[in-house]
Amino acid sequence: MTQKVAVITGSYKGLGYALATATPSGSIARQLAQQEDIRVVLTSRQEQDGLAAQKRLSSENIQVDFHALDVTSDISVQQFTTWLQQTYGKVDILVNNAGVNPTMQPEESSLLTVQMETMLATLTTNVLAVARITQALMPLMKAQNYGRIVNVSTEMASISSMGSDYYPLAPSYRLSKVGLNGLTALWAKELQGSNILVNAYSPGWMQTDMGGSNAPFTADEGAETAVYLATLPEGGVQGQFFAEMRKFGGAVALPW
Numbered sequence: 001m002t003q004k005v006a007v008i009t010g011s012y013k014g015l016g017y018a019l020a021t022a023t024p025s026g027s028i029a030r031q032l033a034q035q036e037d038i039r040v041v042l043t044s045r046q047e048q049d050g051l052a053a054q055k056r057l058s059s060e061n062i063q064v065d066f067h068a069l070d071v072t073s074d075i076s077v078q079q080f081t082t083w084l085q086q087t088y089g090k091v092d093i094l095v096n097n098a099g100v101n102p103t104m105q106p107e108e109s110s111l112l113t114v115q116m117e118t119m120l121a122t123l124t125t126n127v128l129a130v131a132r133i134t135q136a137l138m139p140l141m142k143a144q145n146y147g148r149i150v151n152v153s154t155e156m157a158s159i160s161s162m163g164s165d166y167y168p169l170a171p172s173y174r175l176s177k178v179g180l181n182g183l184t185a186l187w188a189k190e191l192q193g194s195n196i197l198v199n200a201y202s203p204g205w206m207q208t209d210m211g212g213s214n215a216p217f218t219a220d221e222g223a224e225t226a227v228y229l230a231t232l233p234e235g236g237v238q239g240q241f242f243a244e245m246r247k248f249g250g251a252v253a254l255p256w
């Protein structure tokens, strides 16, 4: 397999995938799949969602592979890892895009009312599941001393901006993405000196099921920084937290 194998979690819709009517640049899956040296593995919890997305891309002459993956399930992650190993014998790129956001629930407006069940469910998907899939795929990256890992975070996780930013309190979501940023920094420390680069970024507020229709940007616009971080050259940046490139015209680190 000479192509790089790129796994994108939760990639049948939204930032991971975007709609068939998207701009030519496309979402993360679409943009990566259009690079000749990359083979994209589209993933979704429900098999029918991913297969339908794969078919839509195929009708646009964009070929991707598909496998079901629920990142909160040990069994699903094990089956997926085995399939990757048997099919390609490697993985080069992992975009941890799958995520949940319970911000719209009224109790999320205050730490006085936030439900612990909601907090646990959000941390389970946005932090622990990323830890699980990254841990599972890391041996395949280590075996070839190559890997590019992109963790999809949010500006709302910047602790140093929390006192003054204009975002809703959203305790479950923000804490989960703070955890994701921490995971990014810790993986980077553990991988120091290797050619496996782990970074996080904020895609900005986008028109997806999560972001809603009032968001100012498309999922395609939010994908740009993910593609940049997924294709970093050897010696590229390690363990940083980036803003969306669209905002600054280039890769700019956000304060933690």
Ligand SMILES: NC(=O)c1ccc[n+]([C@@H]2O[C@H](COP(=O)([O-])OP(=O)(O)OC[C@H]3O[C@@H](n4cnc5c(N)ncnc54)[C@H](OP(=O)(O)O)[C@@H]3O)[C@@H](O)[C@H]2O)c1
Residues within 6 Å of the ligand: 009, 010, 011, 012, 013, 014, 015, 016, 044, 045, 046, 069, 070, 071, 072, 096, 097, 098, 099, 100, 101, 125, 129, 152, 153, 154, 155, 202, 203, 204, 205, 206, 207, 208, 209, 210, 211, 212, 215
């Ligand atoms: N939209 C925004 O404005 C915005 C802003 C900042 C950051 N982000 C981040 O961007 C990423 C993508 O969000 P989006 O806006 O594209 O949201 P979205 O349209 O709601 O997509 C989220 C994706 O995650 C998947 N997912 C959730 N739980 C999963 C699990 N256990 N296993 C596998 N996949 C799972 C969903 O699949 P199901 O349909 O099966 O649940 C869906 O494919 C998230 O990490 C989000 O936090 C979004």
